[in-house]
Amino acid sequence: MRRFWLAAALAGWLAAPGLASAEDTITIGMTVSQTGPLNVDSVAQLHGSEFWRDQVNAAGGIKAGSKRYKVRFVTYDDQSVGGRVQQLYTRLIVQDKANFLFGPYSSGLTATAAVISEQYGKIMLVGGGAEPKTYQLGNKYLFQCITQADYYLAGAVQALKEKNPHAKVAFVYSDDPFSKAVVASAHKLAEQAGFTIALEESYAPSTTDFSPIINKIISSGADAFLGGGHYPDGATLARQLYEQKAGMKYVAILVAPDSPKFATLGDAALGVMVPSQWEPQVKYKPDFGPTPEQFAKAAYAKTKVEADYHTASGYITGLLLQHAIEQAGSIDPKKVAAALEKMDVTTFFGHDKFATDAKNHGLQIGHQMVLAQWQMKNGKLEKEIVWPEAARTAPMLYPLPEAH
Amino acid sequence: MLRRPFFWIIAAAIALFALAPHGEDVELRESLLLAAVYITLASNLNLMLGYAGYVNFGSIVFFGLGGYFCVYFMGSLGWALAPSLLVAGIAVSVAALVFGLGILRLRGVHFALATIGVNEAVMAFVTNFEPWGGSTGIYLSPELFQPLGGPAQALWIIYYLLVAIMGVSLYLSYFVKRSKFGLGLLSIGQNEDAAAVLGVPTPRYKALAYSASAFLPAIAGGLYFFKGAFVQPADAFDLTLSTEAIVITMLGGSGTIVGPALGAYLYEELRGWLLTSETFANFQLVVAGVLLLLIVQFAPDGLMGFFYRRWPRLRRWLE
């Protein structure tokens, strides 16, 4: 009897590898800023990606030709530090044998990761790197899923022009690749719109004391504020602008106000606007995948936190990769890259299409941004879309109530 | 010189580094590369710390400046790799000489603080210096790897060059120690005033050591940041690396040649493990701190000190 069980165990052990290979997996590697100043936004992005992964696996995996692949993530904490990003992506490729890569969060980190992904010829989909320069250095496997930085404040400038064509603008922004690119472009647009640029200054990303700069803003006579950086400095700026009664009639801050956490600032958050890649109230009709409403509901049910555009960005990188693999019918990088280059689709996230010329390969040329603003709705602070007209869910609050 | 066994031991170590990945094990190459960087930094730091007894808390400034010069030369001026590295090394050594003129008249704690000040001042300056990309830094196009035969091959070439630099650092340490210059440095480390009274030209020697300790780390920095195709102030002047270099040198045994190398290798292995271990990712510095505390309190001679006391004959073979 014992010999039977021994034989059975042996047979089972020999067959196991065979059984395992019946379920193929693709490994997607990425780093996440679990710690460091980029933590809030990066983790939101990760949640979005994980949400996609769980949905795909629950549905049986990604279909590539006749095979189905389950998705497996390998993630490391990059601590919001560029040096670690390179080491970790190298490890993801070389040791963890990642088939595909998702970018880290923030333009700076994405640029460093892109060096590695290009060196090893791996496809990397980017949900958190808006700066265009990264895609203009000559790459073959980089794909940007979100609107690029140059367009971030375009909407804010337009909307301001409609309210106050003679605005005096203060550009105060974080000294990092993303914010610099955004403001460089916004500066030109502001000049074209006929605004006076009362102040333009950058601050170190780790700044916590904005009172000197806010005093400068007050001295400059500006009445509109455009700028910021990522979550920590953006939130602090909003708070200190309010505390110091800077007197702004129009405040548009990058990134930070999009996070649901921003509401904890209370009165300081009221009226603050944010250029957003996506809001739950958008009305896109998807070619495939969930509708915006379905996505927002399901994401909330899963993460217990309102989805912001970072969550959506994390999800879309997965969704687009999945679609590309399905279209290519295989996980061969060259075929998948070709499928991505051909792609011209609309999803819950909006319209996505990648540039394919050598100079701008991978740059996102289809997607558009909206402008959201924190307003009081039934006694609670909520984000409403105030621009463009077609997507509007509430009229813009302008000028801001006093103490700003 | 060639008859001394230690000369060949160093050669063997270099050969080991070069041959271990045998041209295809990328994983091993990556971890050995980091080890080589640490060994280079620690060995050169040792010239000031171990021999002359001057703690250079900001030694990373040489590595970072070297990286910046090299990346700038290649990216903006279009130079090839070799001249960029060489000129970067020379430029940083000259800069070190200039800094040294100012701060080398300080002793002990004041000197250590001044080195931090130099690093921070340079970092703050570079962050504002637009021709070097300001806080964004400089990105290199992947096309710069073409002259070296494409990215994959370039990574190997960079690795071998770094191993060579590491080797030169170890030999430099060795030759200095055996030279009159080295003797002078060691006497400064023991008692600077007595050394001066006895005729050792202390200011000149200190300046020379400080400048020399900048050259190879600058080239290493150039290679390291060229490999990453990217340099920015926060990474280039990160005091953490200087800190680790000090811990490594003390761990291994300052004033010896094997010490920094051994300490660097052990520390790099430990660090690599801590980096990706989920529970310990943040404990890198804690471990470094505890190690340093224990060494300073109970074993200031480091590992080599311990080995020498246990096996005195080792002194003849391993320095």
Added chain:
Amino acid sequence: MLGLAASLLDGVLVGAVYGLAAMGITFIWGVMDVVNLTHGAMIVAGMFGVYLLVAATGVPAYTALLPILLGGFLAGVALYWIAIHRMIGRPPLMSLLSTFSVNLVLIGLGTAAWGTVLFNVSVSLPGFSLGRYTFPGTHIMAAVLTAAIAGALYLFLYRTRTGKAVRAVAANREAAELVGIPTTRILALSCGLGVALAAISGALIATLFPFTVLSGDAYQLKSFVVTVLGGMGNPTGALVAGIALGLLEGLITPFMPVSWTLVIEFVLFVIVLIAFPGGLLSVGQRRAVR
């Protein structure tokens, strides 16, 4: 013009707190010839102390200052026994590295526990407005408390017996021992005081600006700059130098991009170290040989 005045005044207020932080370093340096590189971690400890106390018990931030003071003192005594005691009399490099290692451990544990997320202590205090400029009430309160603490320290050092003993040990440790002063106890006490100053300044800074576990580093560097400017070992000098630095920052920012402040500060730091090792305040003054 008003803008400049506002900037300068705000600089003085914040500078006072920098001075308080620097007093912690300079005090320990003066008494026992040790540069406390754990200073930054202790500032952070004060910041988190205030945050946690307010979050846990809901007391107003300023009441939490007293337990911070006490906690800081105890931490300082512990620090003395762990890292400094064996280093007294040894070359300064050793005590540097020793306190530095404790700093690494504390910051490492801190990042493991709290990551590097930004924390905030919300204090609402009515500010003081002058024209279009507002001086947050927190800045004013911090400056007032700094003055109070500095005053208390002065009273301690010059009007009590223990204070006298501390001054004696600072002047000449061996001689003090010879006349029967329990030097080890005094050293431990002084370390406790120095760290308490660091912790309390951290707590005050927390009421002004948001912070992370890594903020300590920046304030430690600032403390060094202030200490060097005011002369190592000179608490009054530290306070004055802190205010001077705040004034300098206030002077620079209206005219230059704020990011240049750091460059100027560090260059000044190195220059003063080289040219005026006794601090700017010692220029023209004869200082006792240490």
